[in-house]
Amino acid sequence: MSQLHALAAAAGVARTWQDADGRDQVVSDDALAAVLAALGYQADDDDAASASVAALSEEMSRPPAFLSVDIDAPLALPASLAAAEAAELTMEQGERRSLPIVRGVLPPIAEPGYHRLQIGEHALVLAVAPPRCLLPADLPGVARKRLWGTAIQIPSLHERPAPYGTFADLREAVRLFAARGADAVAISPVHALLSGGTSFYPYSPSSRLFLNAMLVDTSTADAGLSDQKEQELIDWPSGLASRQRELRRAFADLTPEQRQEIDAWSERQGSALHRQAVFDALSLHLDERDWRKWPADYAHPEAPGIAGFATEQTEEIAFHLFAQWLAERSLAAVQGEAKSGGMAIGLIADLAVGIDPAGSDAWALQGTMLTGLTIGAPPDPLGPDGQNWALTGFSPQDLRQSGFAPWIATLRAALRHAGGVRIDHAFGLARLWVVPEGRLASEGAYLSYPFADMLRIIALESHRAGAVVIGEDLGTRPPGFVEPVTDKGILGMRVLWFERNGNGFAPAEDFPAQAIAMTGTHDTATVAGWWTGRDIGWNRRLARGNWHNEETQRMADRSALWSAIGSGTPQPSADTPAPVVEAAIVQMGRTPSVLAIIPLEDLLGLEEQPNLPGTIDEHPNWRRRLSGPLADLLAEPATARRLAALIEARRA
Structure with missing residues (x-):
């Protein structure tokens, strides 16, 4: 070698x-x-x-900064520590105890938590994890109930005249679904995006530690917003500018008492929030969204110019702190609505797989993030040349050296106002395809991650937050991935289109119980769009792939799908998707999977999907709006019938 x-x-x-x-x-x-x-x-x-x-x-x-072990299991110490004969353990709650080390093995520990282990002169964090994450059956009042919910793109909502949907619209949507017996509402990431620009892609966050302040609702009207209500597509540049003006006015109208409340809240959040506010203020002040192009005086949080800027721009920084305060309150109110309405889970947050290298996490967490590398996917049938997502992520060796503190903070941020979290591209817990800067996506390689440690931390945080964990596991699974993830109680995703066997589409009873059954995701065709070939139409329009073969294959696939879900009734024509949509929803409802998630687009029978992978501007990704207030849409007879059929299927 x-x-x-x-x-x-x-x-x-x-x-x-x-x-x-x-x-x-x-x-x-x-x-x-x-x-x-x-x-x-x-x-x-x-x-x-x-x-x-x-x-x-x-x-x-060298001796490690972090070790993890399952509760009640012995721990074989690394060679750098194995010669010791005793250790001092300080429990997270403060209790101290002496532990023998016998032939390099630490005895089992019964209490979960992040404890401090002292072996000789070396101290490290010892994470003792529960055997698995919480499952829905562990939640209060769930027992053996089969849960159901929906997935909502927040900007698509509009309960009032506004450029796009907000947390206030989401709260109303949650109220409506809770009243109908739903247990969960899944949302796309609400991470902070680059400020002051036109960024609206939810999977390219500036920070996964803080929230997208452009989704807050100040309950004030902005001039001209009523003119935008009937637009089918979101005009993001105009809408973001309107929301920014709205926030600035709300900040200017704060009373001294409110300012004091926000200041006290900001102090309690610690230094990371202040760094985020400084970053956002600096991006606007320098009119440059990419910190890598900033002067050296601002190149990192401890750079010489940062303290002076913070002193000079206290009011601007206070504005960004206010925006985060309002976002936190708004999202907390949504989860409060869900729980008070009887939802077993409530919001299912979405944790993006990486961050924008130009963003605040990359600036604030230098030394912990990959540099010179972006993450993506190797060549496959969906992307013959590979994919470069232009995102970065944690460096595995730096994660270990930091005691996994950034990973723990990221999980806690995602779960702060949610009853569950979906981990985007969960394969990244084991390995990520990394691409050197300036090279083609196909010129990358897989980089392994501390899989077992990350899984144990997820289990710990699941119990602390009282939340369930879902792993987005669609695609080619890494070797050795499935069993550890299943053992740790992480729910997989089983999407109608991908669940097939040798005879065609898998029957409902073949879906696993420890999974989320779904008719689709934001990246797949809706049921109506698939049946009518709307997705193939987009490929034809954009000259993508071999759409001639796709059309031929779709004819056979329609027959195969209807054989699986049609209950022996005559197959509808390709231009009659309504019966297929209802049958697909019922099929997911009948699965033994512990949770069925039906995207709002399928409940409403829509043909267009929120996002078309592999496109940026060619397709209106993340720009689609609903045709009216959600209460009206849910009351339409066809939608009400689909909901009733789903509920009945879950009961049965």
Whole structure:
């Protein structure tokens, strides 16, 4: 084995991988060296690779900053600590106890939590995790009940004249669904986006620690908003500018007592919130959204110019603190509405897989994030050239050295006002496809992550928040992924279109119980759109793929789907999707899966999907609006019938 290959193996960079068809693929040495260099391990030649192997070996021989173990299980210590004979454990609640170390093994610990372990001169965090995450059956009042809910794109809502939907509209939607017996409402990410621009893509956040302030509702009217109500598509530049003006007016109207309340709240949140506000204020002040282009005086939170800027711009920073305060209150009110309305889960938050490298998390968490690498996906049938999502994520080695503090904070932020969380691209818990800057997406490699540690932290945070966890596991699963995730109680996603067997579409009874059954996601065709071929029409319009073959295949697939869901009735024509939509909803309702999620687009029988993967401006992604207030739409006979059929199927 060459030194380059030895270095890659030690650093967790896979030289080989299997594609969607199960064929072995090999990463070129050039691509391997580029990934390793971005991780800080030079491998331009054998001498450099040998030096990096030695440096990495020395790094890995040091005592760790973090260890994790399951509750009531012994822990085999790493070699750097195994020679010790005793340890001092300080429980999270403050209790201290001495523990023997026998042949390098720490005895079982019965209390879950983040404890402090002292072995000789070395101290580390010891996370003791429950055996699994909370499951819906563990929640109060659920028992064996089969739950149901919907998925809502917040901006698509409009209960009043406004450029796009807000948390206030979401609260009304939650109230309406709670009244109909729903247990959950899943939403797309509400992470903070880059401020002051036209950013509206929910999966490209500036920060996953804070909220998108442009979704708050100040309950004030803005001039001209009534003219925008009937627009079918959201005009984001105009809408964001309107919301910004609305927020600024609300801030100016605060009373001294309200200012004091916000100041006290901000102090309680700690330094991270203040850094976020400084970042947002600086982006506007410099008129530059990418911190990597800022002057050196502002290049990181401790840079020499930051303190002076914060002193000079106290009012502007106070505005951004106010925006986060209002966003927190607004989202908390939505979850409060859900729980008071009887929902077992309430909101299911969405945790994006990565962050915008230009954003505030990348600026504030330097030393913890990948640099010089973006994440994406290798070539596959959906993306023959691979995908580069232009996002970054945590560095695995820096996560370990930080005691996983950024990962814990990210999970807690997602669960702060939710009864569940969907982890986007959950395969990233085990590995991520990383692409060196300036290279094609196909010139990347898989980088492994501390899978077991991350799963234990998820289980701990699930119990602390009283929340369920869903892993988006659609696509080619990494080897060794399924069993550990299932054992940890993370619910998989089972989407109608992808659940097939040798005879066609899988029957309802074949869906697993520990999963979420869904008619679709924001990235797939709606049931009506699939049946009528609207998704193929978009491919034809955009000259994507081989849509001629798609049309031929769809004819056969319609017959296969109707055989699975049609209960022996005559197959509807391709231009009559309504019976198919209702049958698909009933099919998901009949599954043994613990939770059925029917996207709002399918409950309403809509043909257009919220997002078309692989496009940016060619398709109106994240811009679609509902045709009217949700109460009116839910009252329409066809929608009411679908809801009633879903509820009856879940009861049955």
